[in-house]
């Protein structure tokens with residue numbers, strides 16, 4: 001089994017575990033605030049993924065959302081020359097807690113500080129989005145390409161509502177004021193990884209959000225790139241492992257998307 005096949009199967013198995021656990025009463029806790037939730041299923045699923053990676057690739061390093069020991073682990077992103085997995089066992093935990101679809105399993109792999117593999121699995125529709133560096137992006141076996149739309153007014157955009165309500169969520173809401181009347185429409189599905197996969201799949205022209213972490217976006221980043229799209233930070237600077245505020249698009253609307261979000265409203 002290739003490493004890509006391994007990662008795809010791992011995401012599917014993790015998704016099945018989540019679905020199985022969704023039918024019972026699970027414990028929900030607040031992480032940094034009441035807007036930032038974690039369940040025992042997130043932790044169980046992260047342990048499952050880590051264990052499988054450790055069995056198959058004992059020398060590989062792993063960063064997981066639910067076991068991040070901030071400084072030590074995050075410095076791996078910039079210093080590791082080896083294989084480094086970046087996982088979010090349930091991206092969109094709020095959806096999961098509320099019994100809403102749209103949450104995903106996100107698994108990315110870096111090698112020598114470059115993203116080489118990204119897998120996003122949506123267990124409700126059982127859709128598997130994945131990309132390999134230099135080899136394209138796919139949904140199952142179908143190759144993905146971003147849309148050709150070059151007009152922001154014809155673009156379906158998306159965003160998320162971060163748990164940091166004082167800064168990041170405020171900025172999202174300001175962004176909606178900026179771009180809501182200039183685009184075709186706006187959607188919000190509740191998972192950064194899913195939004196990015198949908199941009200890659202040509203279902204959305206663009207996605208922006210503030211205050212994210214690398215495990216939310218690593219796999220989706222590669223899917224957008226390999227599908228021919230563009231990902232930067234919100235000010236148009238290159239995407240890095242430290243990017244918190246993200247702008248992803250089909251590439252053709254990127255500049256006007258960026259300008260529309262950053263321009264001051266004409267009513268001010």
Ligand code: LIP
Nearest residue numbers: 091092093160161162163191192
């Ligand atoms: C979530 C994101 C979502 C964002 C939330 C949160 P989690 O990830 O994917 O789009 O709005 O703030 O970061 O915490 O469910 O893994």
